[in-house]
Amino acid sequence: MSIKDKLAIYAQVLEEEPMGKHTTYHVGGDVDYYIYPNNGTSLMRIINILESENIPFFIMGRGSNILFSDKPFHGAIINLDRTMNDFYIEEDGTVIAQAGCSIINLSVQAMKNNLTGLEWASGIPGSVGGALYMNAGAYKSNMEAIVEEVCVLKNHSIVWMKAEDLDFGYRHSIFQTHKDWVILACKLHLELGKYEDIADLMDSRRARRMASQPLDKPCAGSVFRNPEQMPAWKLIDEMGFRGFQIGGAKVSEKHSNFIVNENNTASASDIRDLIDLIRRQAKEKYGIHLITEVEQLNW
């Protein structure tokens, strides 16, 4: 039996799948197997199969924070968005969400249930798993503020980990230092609020994003974390990079901490070259060490 046939017992499997179809930058080489497990049990068996065949793998959410190289990846990407995306909302504000849930959809559902605390997430095009991994946040809030526990598949066992054990920090969580752990679900706590207030806040945040971010172009949100000295966008502006282009990769005219894939003509290498150039100049001219927020995979 071929590996694909074996995996297909437990999942929908795409072979030689271009990663450009699964990342918001619209770049990335082909991956041998792109896998949508049927459910949690299938996921565990799939990991066993990949490990026994020595096939490297990554878990991916919606690809909205990933710069995947142009090279082929002789391994597997496991994606939970299609099949492990259920969520449950209790009256007291307890929310149980599987990792594959869209965080935007979850914030809308929270609003419909008069629950406040997720308004900041209504413009972040990621999954619950990706948001936990990144401790995604905006407008002075983040996942850490609402997470109580996370259900994790680690070392072949399923455990619920308490928020205080997840090493949350600015765009940081324990999952970044344990890349073999798989986030399966989480328990959040939201507060009861007034529907109109929640809806108004989400509307105003959406308007602010539309006005300040290049949402009409392929991108992956903020490229760099803000250094202590000043916001990353300001530093990039001061260095004169706004609008600067390498190949099809361009520092957005609208928001200089965003790099966009201009007319879908960028390669992953163009984007990486631009990132490296900005980092080099920040170090040379300002002595500032810029750290990327975007994750670089398969380089």
Ligand SMILES: Cc1cc2nc3c(=O)[nH]c(=O)nc-3n(C[C@H](O)[C@H](O)[C@H](O)COP(=O)(O)OP(=O)(O)OC[C@H]3O[C@@H](n4cnc5c(N)ncnc54)[C@H](O)[C@@H]3O)c2cc1C
């Ligand atoms: C237009 C735009 C605006 C954005 N605005 C913001 C913003 O305001 N604030 C912000 O914080 N981010 C923002 N982002 C970045 C991005 O959306 C977030 O970081 C998001 O949380 C990433 O989720 P994802 O599902 O796309 O993760 P991916 O990009 O698919 O993955 C990111 C990392 O998470 C890991 N991961 C994903 N799922 C799992 C899982 N189940 N188990 C283990 N590891 C997992 C992956 O392996 C990878 O290392 C923006 C992006 C875009 C394109």
